[in-house]
């Protein structure tokens with residue numbers, strides 16, 4: 650019997666909070682683009698940056714520099730607004746991940762209600778895809794959202810792991826069922842939010858997961874261990890779990 654090993658899970662490093670620290674003092678240090686370059690040198694497979702409508706961390710100029718100066722694939726997180734779609738269609742990042750956005754939230758608090766906004770999302774997904782951008786929808790691991798993501802024409806779903814990371818009962822099973830359903834619907838499956846060394850393994854062990862996007866923990870832990878060590882350690886945790 651031949652066994653086929655799964656492709657290595659890609660690690661997308663979200664560098665938003667390097668910009669958060671920079672913006673706290675209004676200067677240029679620490680530079681999120683320098684952090685992205687170091688992250689890639691250290692093993693990141695891609696860079697993720699969220700251009701929020703209020704520009705609270707990443708700014709337009711950061712995104713342009715990330716695109717111009719970093720060779721690894723750029724994943725632009727954004728709300729499904731006309732402004733963001735127009736910016737992405739001009740910038741042409743490798744990928745866009747559409748997320749819900751509320752100004753008062755501290756971080757992306759839940760998945761996108763694709764099922765409830767299909768008519769609004771579908772033309773936006775199509776506009777991005779027509780430019781050759783890989784479009785991902787950030788959703789809760791719920792059957793109706795996965796069906797809607799496929800109906801919207803997305804290539805990828807990113808499953809929101811926030812509730813799992815908070816330790817809520819049954820969440821790993823929801824993620825497992827969602828990953829199976831999404832892959833069966835022909836969607837590439839990614840996951841992210843709240844992932845750490847401790848909780849990444851059970852998500853990485855789900856066989857359908859192709860990419861994990863991780864930010865806050867990596868940037869926070871880099872204060873103690875440095876970005877290269879943190880990225881290498883996270884990759885080791887992911888590889889070990891996915892090889893099981």
Ligand code: PXP
Pocket residue numbers: 663665699726746748756757787807840841842843844862863864865866
């Ligand atoms: N994926 C998406 C779509 C997100 O919005 C975020 C948070 O910006 C992440 C992944 C990363 O989450 P965290 O910063 O908690 O690792």
